[in-house]
Amino acid sequence: MPTRDPLVVRRGRCLAAGRVGGMTPLLSARGLTMQYPGGTTPALDAVDLDIAAGESVAVMGASGSGKTTLLHCLAGILRPTAGSVTLGSANGPVRIESLDDAGRSRLRREELGFVFQQGLLLDELTALENVAVARMLAGVPRAQAETEAAQWLHHLGLAGLEQRRLGELSGGQAQRVAIARAQVTGARLIFADEPTGALDSATSVEVLDLLLAATQAGRTLVVVTHDADVARRCARTVVLRDGRVVSDTAAPSQAATAAEVSR
Amino acid sequence: MTAAAPSSTPGSVPAPVPDARPAGAFATAVHLAPLFARRRDGDRLALALPVAAFAVVTALLLVVLGGAQAFFGWDDDLAFTYEAFAIIAVVLLVVPLATVGASAARLAARRRDERLASLRLLGATTGTITVLTVLEAAATALVGAVVGVAGYAVLAPVVGLLRFRGEALGAQMWVPWWWLPLAVLGVGLLAAASAVVGLRAVVVTPLGVRTRQRAGTAHWVRVVIAVGVLLGGMVVMQMLGVLGNLGGVVAIIGALAAIFGGMLLALDALGPWFVRVRARRQARKAQTVPRLLAARMVLEDPKAAWRQVSGVAMTSFVGVFGAVGLALTQTTSTEGMDPDEQWLMQDISTGVLVTVAISFLMVACSVGINQAAGTLDRAAVHVSLDRLGVPRSVMSEASRRAVMSALWMVAGGSALCAAVLIFPLVGMAIFVQPIAIVTALAVFAAGFLAVRGAAALSARLVPGILARPERVL
Ligand SMILES: Nc1ncnc2c1ncn2[C@@H]1O[C@H](COP(=O)(O)OP(=O)(O)OP(=O)(O)O)[C@@H](O)[C@H]1O
Numbered sequence: 001m002p003t004r005d006p007l008v009v010r011r012g013r014c015l016a017a018g019r020v021g022g023m024t025p026l027l028s029a030r031g032l033t034m035q036y037p038g039g040t041t042p043a044l045d046a047v048d049l050d051i052a053a054g055e056s057v058a059v060m061g062a063s064g065s066g067k068t069t070l071l072h073c074l075a076g077i078l079r080p081t082a083g084s085v086t087l088g089s090a091n092g093p094v095r096i097e098s099l100d101d102a103g104r105s106r107l108r109r110e111e112l113g114f115v116f117q118q119g120l121l122l123d124e125l126t127a128l129e130n131v132a133v134a135r136m137l138a139g140v141p142r143a144q145a146e147t148e149a150a151q152w153l154h155h156l157g158l159a160g161l162e163q164r165r166l167g168e169l170s171g172g173q174a175q176r177v178a179i180a181r182a183q184v185t186g187a188r189l190i191f192a193d194e195p196t197g198a199l200d201s202a203t204s205v206e207v208l209d210l211l212l213a214a215t216q217a218g219r220t221l222v223v224v225t226h227d228a229d230v231a232r233r234c235a236r237t238v239v240l241r242d243g244r245v246v247s248d249t250a251a252p253s254q255a256a257t258a259a260e261v262s263r
Numbered sequence: 264m265t266a267a268a269p270s271s272t273p274g275s276v277p278a279p280v281p282d283a284r285p286a287g288a289f290a291t292a293v294h295l296a297p298l299f300a301r302r303r304d305g306d307r308l309a310l311a312l313p314v315a316a317f318a319v320v321t322a323l324l325l326v327v328l329g330g331a332q333a334f335f336g337w338d339d340d341l342a343f344t345y346e347a348f349a350i351i352a353v354v355l356l357v358v359p360l361a362t363v364g365a366s367a368a369r370l371a372a373r374r375r376d377e378r379l380a381s382l383r384l385l386g387a388t389t390g391t392i393t394v395l396t397v398l399e400a401a402a403t404a405l406v407g408a409v410v411g412v413a414g415y416a417v418l419a420p421v422v423g424l425l426r427f428r429g430e431a432l433g434a435q436m437w438v439p440w441w442w443l444p445l446a447v448l449g450v451g452l453l454a455a456a457s458a459v460v461g462l463r464a465v466v467v468t469p470l471g472v473r474t475r476q477r478a479g480t481a482h483w484v485r486v487v488i489a490v491g492v493l494l495g496g497m498v499v500m501q502m503l504g505v506l507g508n509l510g511g512v513v514a515i516i517g518a519l520a521a522i523f524g525g526m527l528l529a530l531d532a533l534g535p536w537f538v539r540v541r542a543r544r545q546a547r548k549a550q551t552v553p554r555l556l557a558a559r560m561v562l563e564d565p566k567a568a569w570r571q572v573s574g575v576a577m578t579s580f581v582g583v584f585g586a587v588g589l590a591l592t593q594t595t596s597t598e599g600m601d602p603d604e605q606w607l608m609q610d611i612s613t614g615v616l617v618t619v620a621i622s623f624l625m626v627a628c629s630v631g632i633n634q635a636a637g638t639l640d641r642a643a644v645h646v647s648l649d650r651l652g653v654p655r656s657v658m659s660e661a662s663r664r665a666v667m668s669a670l671w672m673v674a675g676g677s678a679l680c681a682a683v684l685i686f687p688l689v690g691m692a693i694f695v696q697p698i699a700i701v702t703a704l705a706v707f708a709a710g711f712l713a714v715r716g717a718a719a720l721s722a723r724l725v726p727g728i729l730a731r732p733e734r735v736l
């Protein structure tokens with residue numbers, strides 16, 4: 001049985017902290033534990049994790065290891081049964097887990113961006129409207145929201161497709177719309193759960209390029225993936241097993257990913 | 264979306280069940296029925312909804328029939344007149360009742376389709392699927408209809424409070440006992456029949472249920488024809504007197520029937536077109552997310568948006584006629600009338616308003632059912648939007664707006680058509696009998712509120728959906 005030694009975890013964290021260089025992390029989880037009502041063992045077991053601004057973090061692990069659960073707890077979609085998640089924001093740190101439903105909803109809307117495998121966009125709306133809606137929810141007038149949305153779509157290579165309804169776009173195009181939507185609000189932190197899971201490999205590379213480009217612009221990316229190629233291109237890889245962090249490395253060590261993922 | 268769907272594991276597909284003969288299909292279906300009927304606890308609501316829907320249909324059907332047949336016990340001079348009006352009212356309520364029935368059937372089918380599609384992928388034959396579907400539809404409808412009979416027992420005394428000729432209908436509301444099993448059987452049979460019709464898509468293509476087609480749009484030629492019919496109706500309306508001199512009462516009744524029929528067809532042709540044109544405009548102008556979404560939802564299928572509320576079209580139309588006509592007769596000649604005729608005038612007015620009210624109630628039920636089904640259908644969307652931090656109210660407000668905007672078009676449009684037809688009279692009525700007009704407006708307002716309430720009800724399903732997201736993603 002491979003190590004569950006907390007030392008391994010701590011070493012990983014020190015490594016990460018080293019890269020952060022003493023700055024306060026953008027997102028910081030302590031003792032994060034999630035026990036689903038019906039579950040026998042916790043889906044997350046005392047996870048500690050610091051994520052610095054501008055980082056790109058790949059979260060890997062076997063199916064059922066708790067990747068999605070971790071992402072949802074970090075993003076305030078799920079409230080953990082124990083532990084804390086702190087987001088550094090302009091008005092000081094926010095304890096996400098202690099916010100109520102409405103507060104977390106607002107936080108997700110205003111501060112975070114999401115790109116999931118599918119289904120975060122509305123079929124009835126056009127590509128442009130899907131992106132503009134994110135701004136309109138923040139109270140921006142429609143015309144301005146659509147101008148900003150159009151710029152993002154253009155930037156992501158979707159010029160000319162603004163008026164297509166979502167059902168009329170390919171999977172890769174729809175995913176670009178989602179990426180535009182995730183960034184149009186100015187979110188500093190983007191969570192992606194298998195964003196390339198439903199795409200062919202060429203399209204995956206394109207979509208990942210766009211997500212990584214966002215980190216170049218100062219955003220922070222947390223991406224759950226099964227794809228070692230995706231992980232390899234991220235600055236840091238966190239591997240989960242049975243709800244614990246078993247490795248946390250700057251460069252994706254072949255040994256760690258291969259051993260942990262193909263388990 | 265679930266990775267574990269049987270369809271995605273080709274390795275485990277059992278051999279198709281051989282059933283060349285219908286008897287074989289039936290045997291297999293009976294064999295599979297318990298499997299088919301077993302569901303996860305999350306489906307309880309989805310199961311309860313169609314049952315409730317069929318219960319509502321049956322209860323309303325019996326109330327309408329009970330009210331209508333109440334007059335058939337009378338045997339004096341005016342009995343025939345009352346009976347004729349009762350029949351007209353029942354005919355007017357056929358469309359809204361059919362709408363509720365159709366929503367109930369559609370709701371039942373929705374839940375069925377997915378499992379049927381996976382059965383189909385698993386290799387079940389057309390025969391097996393047909394038998395299973397009919398069995399389930401009939402069973403759901405029968406259970407619902409029995410509950411509906413109980414609902415009738417509760418509603419009938421309430422409706423029995425209505426006064427005709429100064430007396431409450433009371434016990435006259437009860438239909439003969441043997442109508443009850445007939446109604447239950449009838450609802451069951453209709454549900455089974457509509458299930459068979461709805462089934463073809465699933466049988467033709469296993470994936471058919473998942474591919475939503477885009478609705479066809481109404482052509483402008485239809486609009487031109489409809490406007491022509493409307494204008495023609497106005498002309499005929501003006502010539503009623505001449506017609507009366509030429510052909511007597513029969514000619515007048517014939518002309519009126521033709522006008523009403525023409526109007527109904529014209530409304531049905533115009534409605535979806537207007538709904539689409541208006542929704543387009545709203546989509547362009549919308550400044551808030553719910554408004555934009557509502558307009559886009561309507562544009563997705565303007566015909567469906569229209570049909571959902573079209574049950575009030577004819578009653579709104581007749582409602583304006585009735586209210587105005589009665590307002591005028593009440594002022595003119597009550598003096599010279601015998602008491603029976605005065606009652607008749609009063610009672611027609613009651614009857615018209617009750618019919619309008621019931622039609623709105625039926626549309627409210629059908630909207631409630633459709634919205635509930637729609638909300639369950641879109642459960643994954645609700646979960647996704649919640650994850651993005653979209654406030655929960657956005658979706659509910661959008662779907663409520665989509666319904667109400669179509670309702671305004673239907674009720675407002677038909678009332679307007681009627682008002683145009685008898686334009687000078689409406690003006691007169693407002694002056695001489697404001698109370699009658701206000702009463703009519705109050706009935707319309709109450710109807711709108713009922714539909715709005717029904718549309719808002721489905722929002723209550725959302726917290727349940729969001730509490731168990733893993734069920735839908
Ligand atoms: N809503 C839930 N209720 C109960 N248990 C759950 C729920 N969601 C997830 N789990 C359990 O929690 C554990 C972690 O699940 P999670 O979805 O986080 O895994 P994952 O790493 O994202 O897997 P995958 O790669 O398959 O997406 C699993 O054992 C899973 O069965």
Ligand SMILES: [Mg+2]
Nearest residue numbers: 067068069193
């Ligand atoms: Mg996952």
